[in-house]
Amino acid sequence: MGLDERGQEGAASAARREAAVRAAVRQQVVSARQPVVALLDVRRIRAAAGALRAAFAEVGGGAEILHAFAVKATPLVPVLRLLAAEGLGAEVASPGELALTRAAGVPAARTVLDSPAKTTAELREALAAGITVNVDSREELARLDALLEEAPSTSPVGLRINPQVGGGTIGALSTATATSKFGVALRDEGARAWLVEAYLRRPWLTRVHAHVGSQGCPLELMAAGVREVVELAEEVNRAHLAAGGQGRRIDTVDIGGGLPVNFASDDVAPTHRDYARLLAATVPALFDGRYGLVTEFGRSLLAKSGTILARVEYTKSAGGRRIAVTHAGAQVAVRTVFAPESWPLRVAVFDADGRPKHASPVAQDIAGPCCFAGDLAAVDRLLPRIEAGDHIALLDTGAYYFSHHYAYNTLPRPGVYGFAVHQQDVRFATVRPPQTVEELVAESGGGSHAGDLSALRRP
Ligand SMILES: *Cc1c(COP(=O)(O)O)cnc(C)c1O
Numbered sequence: 530m531g532l533d534e535r536g537q538e539g540a541a542s543a544a545r546r547e548a549a550v551r552a553a554v555r556q557q558v559v560s561a562r563q564p565v566v567a568l569l570d571v572r573r574i575r576a577a578a579g580a581l582r583a584a585f586a587e588v589g590g591g592a593e594i595l596h597a598f599a600v601k602a603t604p605l606v607p608v609l610r611l612l613a614a615e616g617l618g619a620e621v622a623s624p625g626e627l628a629l630t631r632a633a634g635v636p637a638a639r640t641v642l643d644s645p646a647k648t649t650a651e652l653r654e655a656l657a658a659g660i661t662v663n664v665d666s667r668e669e670l671a672r673l674d675a676l677l678e679e680a681p682s683t684s685p686v687g688l689r690i691n692p693q694v695g696g697g698t699i700g701a702l703s704t705a706t707a708t709s710k711f712g713v714a715l716r717d718e719g720a721r722a723w724l725v726e727a728y729l730r731r732p733w734l735t736r737v738h739a740h741v742g743s744q745g746c747p748l749e750l751m752a753a754g755v756r757e758v759v760e761l762a763e764e765v766n767r768a769h770l771a772a773g774g775q776g777r778r779i780d781t782v783d784i785g786g787g788l789p790v791n792f793a794s795d796d797v798a799p800t801h802r803d804y805a806r807l808l809a810a811t812v813p814a815l816f817d818g819r820y821g822l823v824t825e826f827g828r829s830l831l832a833k834s835g836t837i838l839a840r841v842e843y844t845k846s847a848g849g850r851r852i853a854v855t856h857a858g859a860q861v862a863v864r865t866v867f868a869p870e871s872w873p874l875r876v877a878v879f880d881a882d883g884r885p886k887h888a889s890p891v892a893q894d895i896a897g898p899c900c901f902a903g904d905l906a907a908v909d910r911l912l913p914r915i916e917a918g919d920h921i922a923l924l925d926t927g928a929y930y931f932s933h934h935y936a937y938n939t940l941p942r943p944g945v946y947g948f949a950v951h952q953q954d955v956r957f958a959t960v961r962p963p964q965t966v967e968e969l970v971a972e973s974g975g976g977s978h979a980g981d982l983s984a985l986r987r988p
Contacts, residue, residue: 539795542573546836547885549948550922552955553838554883558946559920563963565839565856567931567945571611571958573834574927578615581826584801588809593821597641599786600626602827602928603835605945607960609633612830620786620825624651627660641783641823643689643738645711649676656682661823663687663738663783665712670727670734677733687736687783688727690715692757697746697789699871704787705741705754712739715757721764728765728778735780737762740825742787745871748804752811755784759812762820781821784808788829792874792925797833801826828928835927837861837943838879841919842898851893853915857923858897858904861943863935865923866897866904874906878913879920886913895921899937939969 549568553559559566578596585594597620598612604626609619610633618639619630630640641661642651647669653676655662662684664670673686689712696703704711714720728734741754762779769778791798809816816822839857846852859866865874876895878886890911897904906923915921923930934942944963949956970976 535796535798535800538576538797542570542833543795545570545572545948545950546922546924548950548955550836550838550879550920551883552948553946553957554879554881554920556955556957558944558957559838559840561840563944564842565837565861565943566963567861567926567943568836568838569608569927569945569947569960570834570836571947571949574608574611574831575615577830577834578612578617581801581824581830582616584805585822585824587802588805589816589822592816592818595639595641595821595823597639597823597825598830599825599827600630603831603932604629605932605960606633607947607958608831609635613639627655641825643740643825652676656680656684659683661685661687661736663689663736665689667713674731685736685781686733687738687781688713688724688734689738689740690724690758690761692716692739692741692754694741694750694754694757697744697750699745701868702743702745704743705739705750715761721761724761725765725768729768729772729774732778735778736783736823737779738783738785738823740785740787742785743828744789746787746789748788748799748807751787751804752807755782755808755815756812758782759814759820763814777819779820781823782815783823783825784815786824786826786829788826790828790832790925790928792832792872794875795833801829831927832925832929833927835925835930837923837926837931839921839923841915841917841921843917844915850909851891851914852896853893853919853921854896854898855906855921856898857895857906857921858899859901859937860897860899860935860940861931862897862906862923862926863933864929865906869905869908874926875924876907876910876912877922877924878915879922881918881920883920886919888913898940901937939973941965941969
């Protein structure tokens with residue numbers, strides 16, 4: 530994608546977003562009764578999946594590729610089904626994510642299980658189903674030895690490596706630091722020799738996995754991490770041949786996800802193509818046809834397809850600061866509220882009819898509905914003057930935002946709606962219905978548990 534193309538794709542999707550906001554107000558998808566909703570641009574999700582596949586197809590030497598969507602980014606069954614129809618698989622890290630994947634119809638053969646804390650029961654189930662398992666630690670590998678002794682499995686099995694190439698600008702999201710909790714640390718004393726031996730002794734251990742990310746990590750750092758694990762694979766395969774083995778012990782490299790997203794404008798930058806090309810230049814061995822490839826992108830596939838749309842309930846002023854009190858706060862944007870420097874979001878302002886406001890900007894806070902002072906989606910932001918009854922939109926929130934609800938103040942999970950725009954016509958489909966008050970009561974120990982504490986007697 531050239532720079533112009535990036536800009537054009539961004540402009541087209543911004544136009545669709547504006548049409549969707551207007552239609553959401555008109556069709557009462559967002560309303561006084563449902564004052565915050567999330568919108569997903571179906572066309573953009575499809576385009577992102579297609580662009581990912583094309584990017585790697587262009588540099589790949591015919592090797593087998595599985596693009597497994599990282600379910601944690603947007604754990605919504607209709608999204609997983611849409612992506613599956615676009616040729617993607619799924620990367621899961623918990624029984625819940627696996628269940629969503631199954632509900633979406635993603636086959637076991639296109640599912641990858643990662644997690645640093647898999648239980649024996651989870652491992653047994655994955656091995657029985659033929660799901661790919663990436664082992665995270667030496668202890669987990671020992672557990673797998675025992676399980677495979679018990680019952681053979683067709684599951685491909687890999688080992689997650691921490692290449693220890695360093696972190697990015699967001700500590701909490703840097704997976705390849707010297708002391709990261711993930712994977713087997715490659716540069717620790719004796720680790721390389723242990724790893725080569727571990728592979729040579731296990732004919733079923735045929736994959737290597739690394740996920741160097743994510744938001745805030747430069748592409749060069751990510752590519753350096755992949756180079757480290759491919760070098761390890763080459764070393765293992767040489768040792769395998771030297772020991773009289775045939776073919777290759779490691780036949781597939783899982784490069785993880787972690788492509789950062791541009792939250793500052795509608796441009797897609799970097800693109801999957803930028804990363805695929807950098808990988809091809811940095812690690813040519815990955816694309817010479819000897820290795821199968823697995824990717825696990827999340828944020829970069831979904832972030833720019835999502836919009837949180839909320840009504841402005843009131844406005845006020847305090848200490849000279851204008852404040853818009855909206856229905857979108859920490860419950861839908863937890864990272865932005867608690868770590869605003871790392872997770873700034875663009876805010877767009879629409880009037881009561883859902884038309885974009887273009888008035889000259891004034892500094893305002895965008896406050897949410899939660900009862901703590903820091904519940905602000907933006908602070909001192911220059912935006913067209915906001916009035917009660919207007920709408921605000923939090924942009925690029927398709928991954929790790931509304932799908933990652935924070936249940937403060939017993940606020941409900943908002944409804945999520947996919948949209949498709951055709952000329953003047955905008956259609957919506959329910960992705961996730963809004964949570965009801967009855968559901969909130971039930972999951973908060975209501976119903977049959979309501980009297981349990983009062984009935985508990987001292988022994
Ligand atoms: C979170 C995660 C991903 C996806 O990361 P993104 O930054 O959303 O692309 C992929 N693989 C693993 C193992 C992860 O933990």
